[in-house]
Amino acid sequence: MTDTIAPIIEQLFLDLHKNPELSNQEFETTKKLRNCLEQANILILELGAKTGVIAEIGSGSPVVALRADIDALPIDEQSDCQYRSTKQGVMHACGHDLHTSVLMGAAYLLKANEQQLKGTVRLLFQPAEENFSGALHFIEIGALNGVDAIFGMHNNPNLTINQMASRAGPFSANVDRIEITVKGIGAHAARPESGIDPIVISAQIVNAIQTISSRTISGLDPVVVSITKFLGGNTWNVIPETVEMEGTVRTLTPDIRLKVKQQLTSIVENIAFSMGAEAELRWFDGPPSIINVAKWVDFCQNIAKQEGYEVVDFQPQLGGEDFAHYLHHVPGAFINLGSQSPYALHHPKFLVNRNMIMPAANYLANLAQLGLIELAKH
Ligand SMILES: [Zn+2]
Ligand SMILES: [Zn+2]
Structure with a gap:
């Protein structure tokens, strides 16, 4: 299954990277994502998002949500990769193109396995993380209605592509x-x-x-x-x-x-x-601190180990992340996966190792699928 999905997701990643869009202007990105979801017959929920997409796989409760952010930054890309940004002054320098591709990969894997799902997986392709307005907008239009647990992932350039990091309690500022x-x-x-x-x-x-x-x-x-x-x-x-x-x-x-x-x-x-x-x-007030729920951090770490990731310590840092808003409404965890970039997040030469995409997609799909089983136990 992964073999047929991987080339589609690779294409999506290259396309997103070449065509970045700023917060709340992700119109073409949204079209592409809707297309991908429609191609795979994944149900799109029409909740009235201006940009971004919300979709669902499976049915009934419990409901696990997976979230990726889709926006880019006002930075002029200076990497010399072949798929560099074609838009002057706009760049995916935080790896949200990667997050989006990983979530789409997970969506395709989950769709192929839909009959086995013990509930519903909701996919949140969220706009406008960089200006901290997207999560609030999604919550306002009902993206979390019925959701029992939520997971989000950010790439971490300092980790190798087989490393995962998270921690219970405060994760961002x-x-x-x-x-x-x-x-x-x-x-x-x-x-x-x-x-x-x-x-x-x-x-x-x-x-x-x-x-x-x-x-x-x-x-x-x-x-x-x-x-x-x-x-x-x-x-x-x-x-x-x-x-x-x-x-x-x-x-x-x-x-x-x-x-x-x-x-x-x-x-x-x-x-x-x-x-x-x-x-x-x-x-x-900006976004609050992400407060990860210990039980779900343990859960994410255990599955990461099963998937062959090395689980490493995460030191809380004083950057912001609007995923925090979701965790004020439903329990869950935010985690890092390694993207092994030689340059930091928001650097004009930031460049991820895209070999991390399909393993990460597999991992996220497993988090959702096993998360439903975990929720059903209680
Ligand atoms: Zn960022
Ligand atoms: Zn980011």
Whole structure:
């Protein structure tokens, strides 16, 4: 079976890689995926997704969902592979073309085995992961209705193609964005006493918020607060009225996330107040941390071993992944499989080893098929 499916999936991967599309603009990608599903007589659920596709194999409950993301990045590809991006400034530099192909491979394998399925496998080809809007959109249109467990996979360029990694508990970070406005009183640069200098105050704020991770949170809980934009003034001899800052906060657990938010607000407002200025912190929730369910991580690791993968330790990292939203509604696990790229994710020369595709497709199909059996036990 794998022999007849492999060339179709290989073609799909090359096609997707050559024709990447940005978040929420995956129109051609969606058409191709619908085509592939129709070719294999796989039922497409018309839930009203703008881009992306949701499909099903098998029938009845329980329901296991498998999710792949399909969008690309605004990066100009610099690899010299023969199937490099034909679109200037757009590239599959995170390997979502790989994830999509692996899921389609799994779908074909599951379809060939549909009579044996003890329930339903739902396939989520999700758009817009890179801007963290796709999972929320899919949940909104009902992609998770009736789902009992969900699995997702991201490639990991640092692992070889026969390695799998996951961990129970936090797997990715809470990714929050902050904006800070400090409002003082403008003045002549030679007479600072007649104004309130927002630049000096903001500088104190930037320094003080670094004490959140070093002085108020345990050293065992990772916290990153980065100010990445600092704008104020437009000439050399005028103290400006305001300073605008932007940045990001990365944490792993909901408790620490809340604590950092409170601490940050307090530092910003109180430093400004103590110096006669006003300050406002605006906090924008990004995707929460992926919290993997231990039981399902064990399950994924056991099947990986049976399939011949080497299961390696995974250190949590402070990047974001919108798969986290699904795990707030249904249990499941997010895992890494090796793609053995010499370059990192989001690098213009990122290049996966595509020999990982069919073994990964087999593995995902098994996760779904055996996941249904596991769910039926309880
Ligand atoms: Zn990415
Ligand atoms: Zn990604």
